[in-house]
Amino acid sequence: MFRKILIANRGEIALRVIDACKELGIATVAVYSEADRNALHVRFADEAVCIGPPRSSESYLNIPQVISAAEITNVDAIHPGYGFLSENANFAEVCEASHITFIGPSPDLLRMMGEKDQARREMAAAGVPVVPGSQGIVADEAAALAEAARIKYPVILKASAGGGGRGMRVVRAEEELPAAFATARNEAQQAFGIPDLYLEKFIERPRHIEFQVLGDKHGHVMHLGERECSIQRRHQKLIEESPSTAVNAKLRAELGARVVTALEQVGYTSAGTVEFLMDEDGSIYFIEMNARIQVEHPVTEMVTGVDLIKSQIRLATGERLNDVVGKLVLHGHAIECRINAEDPETFIPSAGHITVFRTPGGPGIRVDTAAHADAVIPPYYDSLVAKLIAYGDTRGEAIVRMRRALEMFVVEGIKTSIPLQRKIITDPDFIAGRLDTHFLDRFATSRTG
Numbered sequence: 416m417f418r419k420i421l422i423a424n425r426g427e428i429a430l431r432v433i434d435a436c437k438e439l440g441i442a443t444v445a446v447y448s449e450a451d452r453n454a455l456h457v458r459f460a461d462e463a464v465c466i467g468p469p470r471s472s473e474s475y476l477n478i479p480q481v482i483s484a485a486e487i488t489n490v491d492a493i494h495p496g497y498g499f500l501s502e503n504a505n506f507a508e509v510c511e512a513s514h515i516t517f518i519g520p521s522p523d524l525l526r527m528m529g530e531k532d533q534a535r536r537e538m539a540a541a542g543v544p545v546v547p548g549s550q551g552i553v554a555d556e557a558a559a560l561a562e563a564a565r566i567k568y569p570v571i572l573k574a575s576a577g578g579g580g581r582g583m584r585v586v587r588a589e590e591e592l593p594a595a596f597a598t599a600r601n602e603a604q605q606a607f608g609i610p611d612l613y614l615e616k617f618i619e620r621p622r623h624i625e626f627q628v629l630g631d632k633h634g635h636v637m638h639l640g641e642r643e644c645s646i647q648r649r650h651q652k653l654i655e656e657s658p659s660t661a662v663n664a665k666l667r668a669e670l671g672a673r674v675v676t677a678l679e680q681v682g683y684t685s686a687g688t689v690e691f692l693m694d695e696d697g698s699i700y701f702i703e704m705n706a707r708i709q710v711e712h713p714v715t716e717m718v719t720g721v722d723l724i725k726s727q728i729r730l731a732t733g734e735r736l737n738d739v740v741g742k743l744v745l746h747g748h749a750i751e752c753r754i755n756a757e758d759p760e761t762f763i764p765s766a767g768h769i770t771v772f773r774t775p776g777g778p779g780i781r782v783d784t785a786a787h788a789d790a791v792i793p794p795y796y797d798s799l800v801a802k803l804i805a806y807g808d809t810r811g812e813a814i815v816r817m818r819r820a821l822e823m824f825v826v827e828g829i830k831t832s833i834p835l836q837r838k839i840i841t842d843p844d845f846i847a848g849r850l851d852t853h854f855l856d857r858f859a860t861s862r863t864g
């Protein structure tokens with residue numbers, strides 16, 4: 416087992432990794448920017464190292480600074496959390512070269528999953544249904560026109576180096592394609608330094624459903640069921656739940672088995688998420704893989720009883736999946752509401768000083784947060800201040816618990832998404848499980864955000 420782990424992250428996920436390390440008897444090192452001097456991850460880690468100015472490009476994304484902190488404190492491993500360096504293949508490689516275990520997939524796997532058209536090809540080859548689309552990259556406008564004619568409109572152009580919704584363009588008719596191709600290529604070059612694009616059939620009003628997986632270093636992969644993440648705005652998820660109301664036991668078993676086979680074929684290790692879109696007929700297609708732990712991992716933890724962070728750490732030491740997880744039994748239903756520091760109407764970020772912070776509790780309630788009364792939410796990072804997770808034997812019980820927990824969650828000094836979450840959780844369509852990625856359009860009263 417590792418003696419000491421450095422956590423290359425901040426906020427609630429840094430605390431979540433510290434929790435896991437404490438339970439495993441592993442010492443922790445926090446890193447922090449000058450804006451996070453008084454943050455709880457600094458206080459609760461055994462050691463802490465300042466790695467630079469507030470801007471993440473100069474601190475949490477600064478590979479030489481993070482590696483120096485790891486070397487000075489003599490850690491065995493680095494947990495990257497989510498975001499920041501978590502899917503950076505170069506960082507994982509530098510860790511290896513410095514004899515520090517990167518708690519995540521290998522650099523090769525990070526590279527494969529980072530190239531979205533390659534991930535698509537690998538999954539298709541292994542028998543996972545993928546969205547009908549181009550064979551790899553569409554090299555030029557002529558190739559894009561030919562492929563789109565074969566796939567049939569509407570289609571969507573995606574950046575191969577993209578993901579998470581960046582660098583996408585919907586094309587509804589042939590005459591729109593040349594302009595869309597030029598802009599998408601430009602945007603991809605600007606945003607990722609790689610202009611490569613691929614094409615997919617555009618799916619209208621899909622549900623976003625994703626499978627959680629774990630892989631060990633001995634060729635074994637398992638899935639831990641799915642999460643429904645359709646309630647999102649501009650690719651920021653607001654509510655996630657497990658299981659999905661749109662997935663029955665048969666689909667879960669069949670698609671889950673295909674995912675496991677595919678990831679065993681590519682040699683996937685650590686935690687990961689395989690994303691799918693489900694169309695209005697219930698057909699489901701792979702779109703991309705996230706090679707990291709995700710914000711919404713707690714809903715899976717609640718319905719499986721598996722601590723995903725502890726599992727990641729144990730798998731990184733070479734333990735076998737059989738010993739870490741064993742046989743899986745899914746029970747009950749879990750829902751997560753993301754509490755962001757933002758105006759609930761306009762979605763404009765609301766950084767500042769929290770004066771009152773009263774978290775709910777009681778049966779079936781979990782709160783993952785690094786916020787507290789008198790904390791300052793800096794403007795430099797993402798706006799997540801807390802994750803409120805409700806668990807129940809049934810979806811109905813989880814909803815009732817979430818509703819009363821939202822009523823008793825009090826945050827003053829900054830604006831938060833709590834009022835919006837209260838509206839969603841009492842919405843008839845939400846309660847009936849009638850969800851798709853356009854669900855929130857009805858709630859967005861302002862278009863200025």
Ligand code: MV4
Nearest residue numbers: 546571578579580615616617618623647702852
């Ligand atoms: C799509 C799509 C429709 N058709 N691909 C957005 C995030 C990125 N992971 C993939 N995304 C989409 N890909 C095809 N072929 C619609 C979206 C999409 C979306 C997906 C999941 C959750 C929210 C979304 C919001 C807008 C668009």
